[in-house]
Amino acid sequence: MQTLNIVKIGGSIANNEDRLPTFLDNFVAMDHPKILVHGGGSSASDLCKKLGIPIQMKDGRRITDKPALDVAVMVYAGLLNKKIVAKLQGRSTNAIGLSGADLNIIPAKKRNHPTIDFGFVGDITAEDVNTYFIKRLLDEQVVPVFPAITHDTQGQLFNTNADTIASVLAIALSDRYQSTLTYCFEKQGVLRDINDEESWIEEIDHDKYIQLKDEGIIHEGMIPKLDTAFEALQQGVHQVNIKHADNLLNLRGTKLTP
């Protein structure tokens, strides 16, 4: 099967006018077909602060109320997404920004939690992703660019974790492509020693992951990302890479395998 590269970047790149151009130079050098998924990091919270919109917390978890959702849609699906699309066009890459509402590609369900109402946060599954138009666009060498916004198909937009969007897209498209999912973040990879950037582990399969967790080598912050990654591998994704954005085109970083 043909390889599909799905790359996810966080707000530290998407919202950084110094780092974004270098990343995009590397991204356009990757083979088609490819998809970019971006978070917005703290950029939405920053705008909330400027607008005097209080950040709602419950039991230490962030709540997305209506004003916070509007800001997320403005920043993620608006400013960051369109800037990335325009910069890709400027690099002769025919990109299209697609929220989960556009073409109804990513239907979501409002997060249902026993004790916390997270507000306008959408949970998604690979089964619900509508891949028809994505495949048509990829066939035309178009590069879809997804912000962390989905919808409930009834008219309500949601904020949805960008790591999860990248993962469900990779799973949903693995019926036709050898999906390779690359999570770019601030470290060289999964580190044996959090204080040693050079201690990145080359390859981790699921057994080794369990073992590293038991040994306490994989620190808490990484666990949700790695759980998402291994779930993707169990559902048909060919490979997941966790690496620093600067290493997009080289082999430095941690390769996860089933």
Add this chain to the structure above:
Amino acid sequence: MQTLNIVKIGGSIANNEDRLPTFLDNFVAMDHPKILVHGGGSSASDLCKKLGIPIQMKDGRRITDKPALDVAVMVYAGLLNKKIVAKLQGRSTNAIGLSGADLNIIPAKKRNHPTIDFGFVGDITAEDVNTYFIKRLLDEQVVPVFPAITHDTQGQLFNTNADTIASVLAIALSDRYQSTLTYCFEKQGVLRDINDEESWIEEIDHDKYIQLKDEGIIHEGMIPKLDTAFEALQQGVHQVNIKHADNLLNLRGTKLTP
């Protein structure tokens, strides 16, 4: 040829949570193929005020500096566009939000004015519009929704007048469709007497337009909109309607013909 309905709404509807649902109920009742173009009205200026971004004016004309452009992209291409797309999905209409940068559909040139630098304002022509993907989407009964944002193909986004976007799309697509352009605004149509809502003129051809301007019956505010409309008619658009949004599905309003 098949009729293509291109409807333009301003911020008074796009940004009005009471009026937008009624408009969208009417819009979804229109036959395919169809395209929606929306402005943002004062919503971007309102956000600029909240953010303490001064509105730059030169010789009484508004200048779009970088902070103002960012706000326009956030509000028009982000919040308003995605809310409209989600609400159309909620009405079982498969919509897609497309700025001029997405799929490089509307390339623009920075406005070149002898005395005023308007900032990040893009001027566009029908010849430059890339209709390939629009036609493919219309063939699939997808409804494209365009905000007032374009790009220069080199990575720079622009703010572009929504009336003009609707007009150049109608012209560019008139090779394949009988394009009907409908401008929704706050009046019942072109009025003989600005103070009499019932004085709307049923039909105006170009000769009558010249005559009405000479007689001073058509007031200044309407002239740019009507000039754009008659230019569209001269360039192959079949019909232009100017009417109140509430009359989208009936015949009330002014019909412009070549």
